[in-house]
Amino acid sequence: MDAIAAFDLSKSFDPAQPPALQGINLAVPEGSAAACVGRAGSGKTTLVRLLAGLSRASSGECSVLGLSPVHEGARLHSMMGVALDSARLYDSMSLWDNLRFFAGAHQVSPGQAVERISFLLRRLNLWEQRDKRPDRLSTGDLVRAGLCRALVHRPRVLLVDEEGAGMDRETAGLVQDLLEYVLAEEGISLLFCTQNMNYAQGFCQRFALLDKGVLLARGTLEGLRVGGGVSLRAALRLREGQPGPEGFFQERGLWQRLIQGEDEMPGIIARTVGQGLDLYEAKVIRPGLEEIYAAYLAGGRRREAALYEQTAQTRTEIPAGQGREPGGVPGPAEG
Amino acid sequence: MNLGEFQARRKAEQQAGQPRETGRGEKELLLVKKDLGAIWSRGSRRALLVLLPLTLVLGIPAVYFVGMLLLPVEAGARLPEAIMELLPGYVQGLDCRQGWMVAFTKLICPLLFLCVPVLTAAASASYAFVAERESGTLETLLLTSMDMKAVFTAKVGSCTILSVVISGAAFGVFGAGAIVAEAFAQVPVFFDVEWLILVVLVMPVLSLFSVVFVALIMTRVHSTGESLETMGYLIVPLAALYLAQLTGILRLNGWMLLGGAVALAVADVVLYNAAARAFQPERLFPA
Numbered sequence: 001m002d003a004i005a006a007f008d009l010s011k012s013f014d015p016a017q018p019p020a021l022q023g024i025n026l027a028v029p030e031g032s033a034a035a036c037v038g039r040a041g042s043g044k045t046t047l048v049r050l051l052a053g054l055s056r057a058s059s060g061e062c063s064v065l066g067l068s069p070v071h072e073g074a075r076l077h078s079m080m081g082v083a084l085d086s087a088r089l090y091d092s093m094s095l096w097d098n099l100r101f102f103a104g105a106h107q108v109s110p111g112q113a114v115e116r117i118s119f120l121l122r123r124l125n126l127w128e129q130r131d132k133r134p135d136r137l138s139t140g141d142l143v144r145a146g147l148c149r150a151l152v153h154r155p156r157v158l159l160v161d162e163e164g165a166g167m168d169r170e171t172a173g174l175v176q177d178l179l180e181y182v183l184a185e186e187g188i189s190l191l192f193c194t195q196n197m198n199y200a201q202g203f204c205q206r207f208a209l210l211d212k213g214v215l216l217a218r219g220t221l222e223g224l225r226v227g228g229g230v231s232l233r234a235a236l237r238l239r240e241g242q243p244g245p246e247g248f249f250q251e252r253g254l255w256q257r258l259i260q261g262e263d264e265m266p267g268i269i270a271r272t273v274g275q276g277l278d279l280y281e282a283k284v285i286r287p288g289l290e291e292i293y294a295a296y297l298a299g300g301r302r303r304e305a306a307l308y309e310q311t312a313q314t315r316t317e318i319p320a321g322q323g324r325e326p327g328g329v330p331g332p333a334e335g
Numbered sequence: 336m337n338l339g340e341f342q343a344r345r346k347a348e349q350q351a352g353q354p355r356e357t358g359r360g361e362k363e364l365l366l367v368k369k370d371l372g373a374i375w376s377r378g379s380r381r382a383l384l385v386l387l388p389l390t391l392v393l394g395i396p397a398v399y400f401v402g403m404l405l406l407p408v409e410a411g412a413r414l415p416e417a418i419m420e421l422l423p424g425y426v427q428g429l430d431c432r433q434g435w436m437v438a439f440t441k442l443i444c445p446l447l448f449l450c451v452p453v454l455t456a457a458a459s460a461s462y463a464f465v466a467e468r469e470s471g472t473l474e475t476l477l478l479t480s481m482d483m484k485a486v487f488t489a490k491v492g493s494c495t496i497l498s499v500v501i502s503g504a505a506f507g508v509f510g511a512g513a514i515v516a517e518a519f520a521q522v523p524v525f526f527d528v529e530w531l532i533l534v535v536l537v538m539p540v541l542s543l544f545s546v547v548f549v550a551l552i553m554t555r556v557h558s559t560g561e562s563l564e565t566m567g568y569l570i571v572p573l574a575a576l577y578l579a580q581l582t583g584i585l586r587l588n589g590w591m592l593l594g595g596a597v598a599l600a601v602a603d604v605v606l607y608n609a610a611a612r613a614f615q616p617e618r619l620f621p622a
Contacts, residue, residue: 013621052478054616078480086620087478088471092373104365105479149475 001066003157003189004028004051008060011046011213019058020046021213026062028206030156033183033190035200037293038210044193045084047210048161051191052082064157078106080157081150088146089134095121095145096130099152106153113152120148123181124174140171147175154186162194172196176203197289209293216296225287228295231258233285234268239278245271256285362481363489370463370493383458388451388501392509395447396439400516403435414438421586425523433522440513440525445533445587446577451505452538453569456498456545461562463490464553468619477616487614491546491607498542506534528589536596543603545569551610554618 006026012019021043028034049055053069067076089098103113121127124144180203182188194200209216235254244255269282414434467473513525556562
């Protein structure tokens with residue numbers, strides 16, 4: 001069963017402006033973690049608000065656990081947690097009292113609430129801050145407190161809209177740890193909306209790429225890589241000063257070449273060693289989500305053609321036996 | 336997959352999911368307690384909700400009473416005939432100071448008293464609705480398993496309760512002060528059937544009216560300050576009605592107050608339903 005489903009979902013705030021979301025089709029299977037990534041203004045928050053029932057779709061439909069977010073909001077919210085930057089906590093109460101209040105609003109029994117809140121606060125390193133009011137907390141603490149609030153009633157589905165602000169390194173690590181825990185131990189289904197693509201790549205299995213309200217593509221990382229025409233790269237580390245093998249360009253201290261699949265690696269290694277080069281390290285560099293997203297924005301396979309062209313040009317310009325540094329090639333994220 | 340298939344699949348998923356039913360009363364009570372606590376816990380709000388009624392029902396009457404005592408009055412002077420006609424018959428036998436005392440408690444004090452439910456209800460509703468929307472906590476509240484109507488009802492309930500309690504206490508303070516002043520001035524006690532209707536019927540329905548009025552306009556105002564300004568819209572017609580008595584155009588009697596209470600109750604129902612319908616996330620948080 002799909003925990004989250006959207007069918008031709010569109011949202012327009014102003015008829016004179018382009019729609020915030022346009023014909024989105026999305027399915028997040030129950031128990032899985034999906035990320036919706038895109039730049040600022042790509043429609044991520046609008047999507048979360050539609051799925052949370054805070055906004056009505058202009059056309060199309062969406063459902064979470066089979067329920068309509070708009071018409072069955074109360075029932076749905078008892079099974080769904082939503083962490084939105086704009087959904088704040090009460091400054092008139094301590095963090096602990098806030099969480100107790102929201103647990104009560106979800107009809108969590110007092111005993112279970114104390115247990116759950118204690119667990120979440122300790123897990124997110126907020127235990128020492130529990131008696132502070134939210135207006136005394138740092139931005140990172142507030143992000144974690146918002147996640148505590150969203151998880152206080154053990155939801156089956158969690159929607160997170162991470163706007164990038166306030167996710168310092170500590171917060172990012174703690175949030176990722178907690179999300180991995182609830183995914184593995186509580187079987188939660190997650191839709192994580194963020195601009196921070198490499199962060200989402202760390203714990204999500206499926207991705208939806210959004211740009212200007214349009215869904216560019218969706219699928220697994222590998223599926224998106226293939227669909228976007230982003231190649232793997234063979235990377236070799238040779239003895240310093242040695243020329244690279246034919247067809248390779250140098251980037252970040254490694255001799256690299258685009259390859260179609262991992263099965264090309266044994267041949268590359270054998271040829272390199274056969275040429276008498278001192279090979280210290282050989283690896284396959286997989287493109288990160290950010291690179292794949294950029295490829296979709298640039299028009300998929302056209303980018304790969306440009307890269308191949310650049311590689312070929314470099315090979316002819318630089319005489320054999322000298323180091324080469326082709327400029328303008330985007331650095332891949334290693335994965 | 337077409338739209339029909341999507342809807343059929345959604346229905347099947349819904350049956351498979353078997354979401355649990357949630358109760359309402361308990362959660363509404365929790366929200367009422369939270370709202371009352373939040374309004375009362377902040378010093379500036381508490382000061383407004385205490386000092387304003389005290390000024391209206393104790394401060395202004397005290398100043399009037401002292402001023403009346405200091406007023407130089409010629410022997411045998413009496414109230415103007417036009418004022419006398421608006422007051423009960425026993426005023427004929429009272430002197431000028433006593434007459435002005437009765438005129439104040441019968442014609443002006445009801446207006447001062449009715450300002451209390453209007454002001455406290457509008458102020459508490461501004462805090463419970465508009466301030467909560469401004470601070471982003473209303474959105475958080477709508478993400479809980481309480482439905483919109485329950486949140487709305489609980490908020491209207493908490494503001495109305497607070498307003499009625501404060502107005503009731505204000506009447507107690509006013510009554511005690513007035514009785515002392517009347518004993519001092521040797522005039523009959525002010526309390527009569529008109530005051531009874533004001534306190535028991537008009538005051539509660541006026542409190543509810545003020546709360547739902549603020550709730551209704553909350554989608555049109557941009558800040559708590561702007562919302563508090565709406566108290567003016569509510570008080571002006573009330574003041575006009577009472578001050579019109581002094582021009583001789585009308586005299587508010589028990590029947591008119593009873594009719595006014597019924598009209599306000601009907602308006603409460605209409606406004607409540609309109610405000611509850613407008614209490615939708617998309618209208619509360621436009622993009």
